[in-house]
Amino acid sequence: MSYAKLTREQIAARIARDIPEGAYVNLGIGMPTLVGNHLPKDREIFLHSENGILGMGPAPAAGLEDMDLINAGKEPVTLLTGGAYFHHTDSFAMMRGRHLDIAVLGAFQVSVSGDLANWSTGGDAIPAVGGAMDLAVGAKNVWVMMEHLTKTGESKIVERCTYPLTGIGVVKRIYTDLAVIDITPRGLVASQLLPGLTFEELHRLTGIPVLPSGARAAA
Protein backbone atom coordinates (compact mmCIF):
# COMPACT_ATOMS: atom_id res chain seq x y z
CA MET A 1 0.00 0.00 0.00
CA SER A 2 1.10 3.54 -0.54
CA TYR A 3 0.75 6.41 1.90
CA ALA A 4 1.04 10.19 1.76
CA LYS A 5 3.31 11.76 4.38
CA LEU A 6 1.84 14.46 6.59
CA THR A 7 2.62 18.05 5.71
CA ARG A 8 4.23 20.26 8.35
CA GLU A 9 0.86 21.91 8.94
CA GLN A 10 -0.73 18.50 9.47
CA ILE A 11 1.94 17.52 12.00
CA ALA A 12 1.39 20.85 13.73
CA ALA A 13 -2.36 20.20 13.87
CA ARG A 14 -1.74 16.79 15.48
CA ILE A 15 0.45 18.35 18.16
CA ALA A 16 -2.04 21.14 18.81
CA ARG A 17 -4.82 18.59 19.38
CA ASP A 18 -2.74 16.96 22.15
CA ILE A 19 -2.12 20.18 24.12
CA PRO A 20 -4.60 20.31 26.99
CA GLU A 21 -6.53 23.26 28.40
CA GLY A 22 -4.43 25.29 30.83
CA ALA A 23 -1.04 24.08 29.57
CA TYR A 24 1.97 26.41 29.68
CA VAL A 25 3.75 25.81 26.38
CA ASN A 26 6.87 26.99 24.59
CA LEU A 27 6.98 26.49 20.83
CA GLY A 28 10.52 26.39 19.47
CA ILE A 29 11.73 28.51 16.58
CA GLY A 30 11.08 27.15 13.11
CA MET A 31 8.67 24.28 12.44
CA PRO A 32 7.16 24.17 15.97
CA THR A 33 5.96 27.76 15.59
CA LEU A 34 3.32 26.36 13.20
CA VAL A 35 1.60 24.64 16.14
CA GLY A 36 0.36 28.05 17.27
CA ASN A 37 -1.83 28.28 14.15
CA HIS A 38 -3.75 25.13 15.10
CA LEU A 39 -4.47 25.51 18.83
CA PRO A 40 -8.13 24.64 19.51
CA LYS A 41 -10.11 27.85 19.96
CA ASP A 42 -12.13 26.39 22.83
CA ARG A 43 -9.07 25.82 25.05
CA GLU A 44 -7.12 28.40 27.04
CA ILE A 45 -3.44 27.59 26.42
CA PHE A 46 -0.61 29.84 27.62
CA LEU A 47 2.16 30.36 25.09
CA HIS A 48 5.50 31.37 26.60
CA SER A 49 8.22 33.22 24.72
CA GLU A 50 11.77 33.11 26.10
CA ASN A 51 12.24 36.86 25.72
CA GLY A 52 9.71 37.57 28.46
CA ILE A 53 6.13 36.94 27.34
CA LEU A 54 3.41 34.71 28.74
CA GLY A 55 0.06 34.70 26.99
CA MET A 56 1.62 35.40 23.61
CA GLY A 57 -0.92 35.92 20.84
CA PRO A 58 -0.72 35.59 17.06
CA ALA A 59 1.03 37.92 14.63
CA PRO A 60 -0.50 41.40 14.45
CA ALA A 61 -2.42 42.68 11.46
CA ALA A 62 -0.32 44.43 8.83
CA GLY A 63 0.54 47.96 9.94
CA LEU A 64 0.13 47.18 13.66
CA GLU A 65 3.57 45.63 14.20
CA ASP A 66 5.36 46.79 17.34
CA MET A 67 9.06 45.93 17.37
CA ASP A 68 9.10 46.07 21.18
CA LEU A 69 6.77 43.06 21.11
CA ILE A 70 8.49 40.18 19.32
CA ASN A 71 8.81 36.42 19.73
CA ALA A 72 11.93 34.29 20.11
CA GLY A 73 12.28 34.26 16.32
CA LYS A 74 12.31 38.09 16.44
CA GLU A 75 8.99 38.36 14.58
CA PRO A 76 6.26 40.75 15.75
CA VAL A 77 3.55 39.14 17.87
CA THR A 78 0.67 40.28 20.11
CA LEU A 79 -0.23 39.83 23.78
CA LEU A 80 -3.50 38.16 24.78
CA THR A 81 -5.70 39.87 27.34
CA GLY A 82 -4.33 38.67 30.69
CA GLY A 83 -0.83 38.16 29.32
CA ALA A 84 2.31 39.33 31.12
CA TYR A 85 5.79 40.70 30.43
CA PHE A 86 8.81 39.84 32.59
CA HIS A 87 12.57 39.97 32.38
CA HIS A 88 14.87 37.33 30.94
CA THR A 89 15.99 35.71 34.18
CA ASP A 90 12.36 35.20 35.27
CA SER A 91 11.56 33.89 31.82
CA PHE A 92 14.34 31.32 31.98
CA ALA A 93 13.34 30.42 35.56
CA MET A 94 10.02 29.37 34.03
CA MET A 95 11.91 27.24 31.51
CA ARG A 96 14.66 25.84 33.74
CA GLY A 97 12.57 25.52 36.89
CA ARG A 98 10.10 22.92 35.52
CA HIS A 99 7.21 25.36 35.23
CA LEU A 100 6.47 24.81 31.54
CA ASP A 101 4.25 21.82 30.82
CA ILE A 102 5.32 21.29 27.22
CA ALA A 103 8.15 22.44 24.96
CA VAL A 104 7.77 21.58 21.28
CA LEU A 105 11.18 21.57 19.63
CA GLY A 106 12.62 20.79 16.24
CA ALA A 107 15.45 18.27 15.99
CA PHE A 108 18.21 16.98 13.77
CA GLN A 109 18.25 13.66 15.65
CA VAL A 110 16.58 11.98 18.63
CA SER A 111 17.96 8.80 20.17
CA VAL A 112 15.97 5.81 21.47
CA SER A 113 16.76 6.94 24.99
CA GLY A 114 15.48 10.47 24.36
CA ASP A 115 18.77 12.25 23.74
CA LEU A 116 18.15 15.38 21.69
CA ALA A 117 20.42 16.92 19.05
CA ASN A 118 18.94 20.14 17.72
CA TRP A 119 21.41 23.00 18.08
CA SER A 120 24.36 22.19 15.88
CA THR A 121 25.31 19.94 13.00
CA GLY A 122 28.94 20.35 13.99
CA GLY A 123 31.39 21.19 11.28
CA ASP A 124 32.14 24.67 10.14
CA ALA A 125 28.96 26.59 10.97
CA ILE A 126 29.07 29.40 13.53
CA PRO A 127 27.79 27.76 16.73
CA ALA A 128 24.57 29.20 18.21
CA VAL A 129 22.47 27.64 20.98
CA GLY A 130 19.96 30.23 22.21
CA GLY A 131 17.50 28.74 24.70
CA ALA A 132 17.50 25.18 23.30
CA MET A 133 19.46 23.58 26.14
CA ASP A 134 17.40 25.38 28.79
CA LEU A 135 14.12 24.14 27.30
CA ALA A 136 15.46 20.64 26.81
CA VAL A 137 16.27 20.10 30.48
CA GLY A 138 13.62 22.34 31.97
CA ALA A 139 10.22 21.59 30.43
CA LYS A 140 8.13 18.83 32.03
CA ASN A 141 7.47 17.33 28.61
CA VAL A 142 9.73 17.77 25.60
CA TRP A 143 7.97 16.91 22.37
CA VAL A 144 9.91 16.88 19.13
CA MET A 145 8.37 17.87 15.81
CA MET A 146 10.36 16.73 12.81
CA GLU A 147 10.30 14.87 9.55
CA HIS A 148 10.98 11.18 10.14
CA LEU A 149 13.72 10.92 7.54
CA THR A 150 16.47 13.18 6.30
CA LYS A 151 16.37 14.40 2.73
CA THR A 152 18.61 11.46 1.84
CA GLY A 153 16.29 8.95 3.51
CA GLU A 154 18.11 8.26 6.78
CA SER A 155 16.10 7.98 9.99
CA LYS A 156 16.38 10.97 12.32
CA ILE A 157 15.46 8.60 15.14
CA VAL A 158 18.73 6.85 15.93
CA GLU A 159 20.38 4.49 18.43
CA ARG A 160 22.88 7.21 19.35
CA CYS A 161 22.98 10.81 18.16
CA THR A 162 25.95 11.62 15.97
CA TYR A 163 25.28 15.37 16.03
CA PRO A 164 26.25 17.41 19.14
CA LEU A 165 23.79 16.85 21.99
CA THR A 166 21.37 19.45 23.34
CA GLY A 167 20.26 17.34 26.29
CA ILE A 168 20.47 13.76 27.53
CA GLY A 169 17.34 11.61 27.91
CA VAL A 170 14.99 14.58 27.67
CA VAL A 171 12.56 13.79 24.81
CA LYS A 172 9.30 12.06 25.69
CA ARG A 173 7.46 12.07 22.38
CA ILE A 174 8.23 12.58 18.69
CA TYR A 175 5.69 13.76 16.14
CA THR A 176 6.84 12.96 12.62
CA ASP A 177 5.27 12.97 9.19
CA LEU A 178 4.80 9.19 9.55
CA ALA A 179 3.65 8.55 13.13
CA VAL A 180 3.64 9.64 16.76
CA ILE A 181 6.35 7.89 18.73
CA ASP A 182 6.67 7.75 22.50
CA ILE A 183 10.04 7.11 24.07
CA THR A 184 9.47 4.61 26.85
CA PRO A 185 11.65 2.40 29.06
CA ARG A 186 10.71 -0.56 26.82
CA GLY A 187 11.65 1.28 23.65
CA LEU A 188 9.92 3.23 20.91
CA VAL A 189 6.14 2.94 20.96
CA ALA A 190 4.30 4.20 17.89
CA SER A 191 0.71 5.27 17.38
CA GLN A 192 -1.27 7.21 14.79
CA LEU A 193 0.58 5.61 11.89
CA LEU A 194 -0.40 6.99 8.51
CA PRO A 195 -3.15 5.01 6.82
CA GLY A 196 -1.40 2.43 4.66
CA LEU A 197 1.85 2.47 6.65
CA THR A 198 2.54 -0.84 8.41
CA PHE A 199 4.60 -1.30 11.56
CA GLU A 200 7.00 -3.43 9.53
CA GLU A 201 7.56 -0.57 7.08
CA LEU A 202 7.93 1.96 9.93
CA HIS A 203 10.48 -0.36 11.56
CA ARG A 204 12.34 -0.71 8.28
CA LEU A 205 12.46 3.05 7.69
CA THR A 206 13.49 3.81 11.27
CA GLY A 207 16.05 1.02 11.47
CA ILE A 208 15.12 0.46 15.12
CA PRO A 209 12.34 -1.73 16.53
CA VAL A 210 9.08 0.18 16.95
CA LEU A 211 6.35 -1.34 19.12
CA PRO A 212 2.66 -0.79 18.52
CA SER A 213 1.04 1.28 21.24
CA GLY A 214 -0.69 -0.99 23.76
CA ALA A 215 1.41 -3.99 22.72
CA ARG A 216 3.21 -5.94 25.40
CA ALA A 217 6.91 -6.52 25.25
CA ALA A 218 7.76 -9.91 23.81
CA ALA A 219 8.12 -12.52 26.51
Add this chain to the structure above:
Amino acid sequence: MIDKILPSVEAALADVGDGSTVLIGGFGGAGVPEELIDALIAQGARELTIVNNNAGNAEFGVAALLKAGRVRKIVCSYPRTADSYLFEALYRAGKVELELVPQGTLSERMRAAGAGIGAFYTPTGYGTDLAKGKETRMIDGRGHVLEHPIRGDVALVKAERGDRWGNLVYRKSARNFGPTMASAAKCTIAQVYEIVELGALDPECIVTPGIFVTRVVKVPRKKTTAVPAEAAA
Protein backbone atom coordinates in the same frame (compact mmCIF):
# COMPACT_ATOMS: atom_id res chain seq x y z
CA MET B 1 20.11 66.07 46.12
CA ILE B 2 20.71 62.83 44.30
CA ASP B 3 20.52 63.27 40.57
CA LYS B 4 21.71 60.39 38.39
CA ILE B 5 20.62 62.10 35.20
CA LEU B 6 23.45 63.06 32.87
CA PRO B 7 23.04 65.55 30.04
CA SER B 8 24.26 63.33 27.18
CA VAL B 9 25.24 59.81 26.22
CA GLU B 10 28.81 61.12 25.75
CA ALA B 11 28.93 62.31 29.37
CA ALA B 12 27.42 59.04 30.58
CA LEU B 13 30.15 56.96 28.89
CA ALA B 14 33.17 59.23 29.39
CA ASP B 15 35.02 56.93 31.81
CA VAL B 16 34.65 53.52 30.12
CA GLY B 17 38.16 52.09 29.99
CA ASP B 18 39.99 49.84 27.54
CA GLY B 19 39.53 46.15 28.36
CA SER B 20 36.18 46.66 30.08
CA THR B 21 33.48 44.01 30.21
CA VAL B 22 30.33 45.66 28.89
CA LEU B 23 26.90 44.06 29.35
CA ILE B 24 24.58 45.22 26.58
CA GLY B 25 20.82 44.64 26.76
CA GLY B 26 18.55 43.65 23.91
CA PHE B 27 17.09 40.60 22.23
CA GLY B 28 16.88 40.85 18.48
CA GLY B 29 15.94 44.46 17.86
CA ALA B 30 13.99 44.93 21.11
CA GLY B 31 15.64 46.67 24.04
CA VAL B 32 18.92 47.45 22.28
CA PRO B 33 20.48 50.63 23.74
CA GLU B 34 21.50 51.86 20.30
CA GLU B 35 22.34 55.44 21.29
CA LEU B 36 24.63 54.25 24.10
CA ILE B 37 26.35 51.77 21.78
CA ASP B 38 26.93 54.51 19.19
CA ALA B 39 28.37 56.72 21.91
CA LEU B 40 30.63 53.88 23.08
CA ILE B 41 31.99 53.61 19.53
CA ALA B 42 32.64 57.36 19.45
CA GLN B 43 34.20 57.23 22.93
CA GLY B 44 36.86 54.87 21.63
CA ALA B 45 37.35 52.24 24.36
CA ARG B 46 39.12 49.18 22.95
CA GLU B 47 39.68 45.50 23.71
CA LEU B 48 36.17 45.21 25.07
CA THR B 49 34.44 42.03 26.19
CA ILE B 50 30.82 42.32 25.13
CA VAL B 51 28.04 40.32 26.79
CA ASN B 52 24.86 40.31 24.71
CA ASN B 53 22.38 37.67 23.59
CA ASN B 54 23.41 38.06 19.96
CA ALA B 55 26.45 39.27 18.07
CA GLY B 56 24.79 42.09 16.21
CA ASN B 57 22.76 42.39 13.05
CA ALA B 58 23.77 44.06 9.80
CA GLU B 59 25.89 47.06 10.85
CA PHE B 60 23.87 48.34 13.80
CA GLY B 61 24.39 48.12 17.54
CA VAL B 62 26.86 45.44 18.59
CA ALA B 63 27.71 44.82 14.92
CA ALA B 64 28.82 48.45 14.61
CA LEU B 65 31.11 47.98 17.63
CA LEU B 66 32.57 44.92 15.95
CA LYS B 67 33.05 46.80 12.71
CA ALA B 68 34.90 49.54 14.55
CA GLY B 69 37.34 46.91 15.83
CA ARG B 70 36.64 47.53 19.52
CA VAL B 71 35.67 44.02 20.54
CA ARG B 72 38.12 41.38 21.74
CA LYS B 73 35.55 38.84 22.92
CA ILE B 74 31.82 38.22 22.73
CA VAL B 75 29.90 36.24 25.33
CA CYS B 76 26.51 35.33 23.88
CA SER B 77 23.99 32.57 23.19
CA TYR B 78 23.09 33.16 19.56
CA PRO B 79 25.69 34.83 17.33
CA ARG B 80 24.32 33.40 14.08
CA THR B 81 21.47 35.25 12.41
CA ALA B 82 20.52 35.97 8.83
CA ASP B 83 22.58 39.17 8.80
CA SER B 84 25.35 38.57 11.35
CA TYR B 85 27.98 38.72 8.62
CA LEU B 86 30.28 41.15 10.46
CA PHE B 87 30.66 38.81 13.43
CA GLU B 88 31.08 35.81 11.17
CA ALA B 89 33.90 37.42 9.16
CA LEU B 90 35.79 38.53 12.30
CA TYR B 91 35.27 35.18 14.02
CA ARG B 92 36.54 33.23 11.03
CA ALA B 93 39.55 35.54 10.76
CA GLY B 94 40.33 34.84 14.44
CA LYS B 95 39.91 38.51 15.32
CA VAL B 96 37.18 38.05 17.91
CA GLU B 97 36.85 35.37 20.57
CA LEU B 98 33.48 33.70 21.19
CA GLU B 99 32.22 32.25 24.47
CA LEU B 100 28.95 30.50 23.62
CA VAL B 101 26.60 30.17 26.60
CA PRO B 102 23.08 28.72 26.78
CA GLN B 103 20.72 31.67 27.01
CA GLY B 104 19.29 30.86 30.43
CA THR B 105 22.76 30.21 31.81
CA LEU B 106 23.92 33.55 30.37
CA SER B 107 21.10 35.33 32.15
CA GLU B 108 21.50 33.36 35.39
CA ARG B 109 25.27 33.95 35.47
CA MET B 110 24.59 37.68 35.41
CA ARG B 111 21.85 37.30 38.02
CA ALA B 112 24.38 35.44 40.18
CA ALA B 113 26.83 38.33 39.84
CA GLY B 114 24.15 40.79 40.85
CA ALA B 115 22.99 38.66 43.77
CA GLY B 116 26.44 37.93 45.20
CA ILE B 117 26.33 34.21 44.39
CA GLY B 118 29.77 32.59 44.06
CA ALA B 119 28.75 29.99 41.45
CA PHE B 120 25.80 27.67 40.85
CA TYR B 121 24.96 24.23 39.49
CA THR B 122 22.49 23.86 36.62
CA PRO B 123 21.37 20.85 34.55
CA THR B 124 21.42 23.02 31.42
CA GLY B 125 24.20 21.91 29.11
CA TYR B 126 25.14 18.80 31.10
CA GLY B 127 26.72 16.20 28.83
CA THR B 128 27.00 18.63 25.90
CA ASP B 129 29.92 20.31 24.17
CA LEU B 130 29.14 23.54 26.05
CA ALA B 131 29.93 21.87 29.38
CA LYS B 132 33.34 20.61 28.27
CA GLY B 133 36.02 21.34 30.85
CA LYS B 134 33.49 22.46 33.45
CA GLU B 135 33.08 20.94 36.88
CA THR B 136 30.02 18.66 37.14
CA ARG B 137 28.12 17.03 39.94
CA MET B 138 25.18 14.67 40.35
CA ILE B 139 22.41 16.27 42.40
CA ASP B 140 19.24 14.25 43.08
CA GLY B 141 20.31 11.80 40.39
CA ARG B 142 20.70 14.46 37.73
CA GLY B 143 23.88 15.78 36.15
CA HIS B 144 24.62 19.45 36.81
CA VAL B 145 27.27 21.86 35.51
CA LEU B 146 29.03 24.44 37.68
CA GLU B 147 28.64 27.94 36.26
CA HIS B 148 30.32 31.14 37.42
CA PRO B 149 28.98 34.69 37.57
CA ILE B 150 29.48 37.19 34.76
CA ARG B 151 30.23 40.63 36.20
CA GLY B 152 30.21 43.72 34.09
CA ASP B 153 32.36 46.80 34.52
CA VAL B 154 29.59 48.61 32.70
CA ALA B 155 26.00 47.72 31.73
CA LEU B 156 24.18 49.54 28.95
CA VAL B 157 20.42 49.10 29.14
CA LYS B 158 17.43 50.59 27.39
CA ALA B 159 14.38 51.45 29.46
CA GLU B 160 11.23 53.35 28.64
CA ARG B 161 11.26 55.87 31.47
CA GLY B 162 13.25 56.68 34.55
CA ASP B 163 13.60 59.22 37.35
CA ARG B 164 16.54 61.03 38.97
CA TRP B 165 17.01 58.24 41.53
CA GLY B 166 17.49 55.75 38.68
CA ASN B 167 14.20 53.87 39.01
CA LEU B 168 13.26 52.32 35.67
CA VAL B 169 10.32 50.85 33.81
CA TYR B 170 10.53 49.16 30.45
CA ARG B 171 8.26 48.54 27.47
CA LYS B 172 6.88 45.11 26.48
CA SER B 173 9.49 42.54 25.45
CA ALA B 174 12.15 45.26 25.25
CA ARG B 175 12.63 44.59 28.99
CA ASN B 176 14.48 41.31 28.31
CA PHE B 177 18.03 41.39 29.80
CA GLY B 178 17.83 44.96 31.16
CA PRO B 179 16.92 44.34 34.82
CA THR B 180 19.41 41.49 35.25
CA MET B 181 22.28 43.34 33.55
CA ALA B 182 21.54 46.45 35.62
CA SER B 183 22.17 44.43 38.77
CA ALA B 184 25.36 42.79 37.49
CA ALA B 185 27.64 45.73 36.64
CA LYS B 186 29.72 48.16 38.67
CA CYS B 187 28.36 51.03 36.61
CA THR B 188 24.91 50.74 35.00
CA ILE B 189 23.93 53.32 32.42
CA ALA B 190 20.29 53.44 31.35
CA GLN B 191 19.02 55.26 28.30
CA VAL B 192 15.35 56.26 28.56
CA TYR B 193 12.86 58.02 26.31
CA GLU B 194 11.31 59.91 29.15
CA ILE B 195 12.52 61.29 32.47
CA VAL B 196 9.78 61.73 35.03
CA GLU B 197 9.52 63.43 38.43
CA LEU B 198 10.21 61.39 41.55
CA GLY B 199 6.95 59.72 42.53
CA ALA B 200 5.56 59.64 39.02
CA LEU B 201 6.52 55.95 38.65
CA ASP B 202 4.13 53.76 40.62
CA PRO B 203 6.30 52.21 43.38
CA GLU B 204 4.36 48.94 42.95
CA CYS B 205 5.39 48.81 39.30
CA ILE B 206 9.02 49.94 39.30
CA VAL B 207 10.91 47.13 37.55
CA THR B 208 14.50 48.16 38.25
CA PRO B 209 14.94 50.04 41.54
CA GLY B 210 17.47 52.86 41.42
CA ILE B 211 20.05 51.09 43.59
CA PHE B 212 21.03 49.09 40.47
CA VAL B 213 21.38 52.17 38.26
CA THR B 214 24.32 54.57 38.23
CA ARG B 215 23.40 56.96 35.44
CA VAL B 216 20.32 57.83 33.44
CA VAL B 217 20.36 59.63 30.11
CA LYS B 218 17.47 60.69 27.93
CA VAL B 219 17.52 59.95 24.21
CA PRO B 220 15.04 61.00 21.51
CA ARG B 221 12.25 58.51 20.97
CA LYS B 222 12.37 56.41 17.87
CA LYS B 223 9.20 55.11 16.36
CA THR B 224 9.03 51.51 17.57
CA THR B 225 5.42 50.97 16.73
CA ALA B 226 2.99 51.65 13.96
CA VAL B 227 0.42 52.71 16.56
CA PRO B 228 1.41 56.26 17.59
CA ALA B 229 -1.32 56.55 20.23
CA GLU B 230 0.02 53.48 22.00
CA ALA B 231 3.64 54.67 21.84
CA ALA B 232 2.68 58.01 23.30
CA ALA B 233 0.82 56.42 26.22
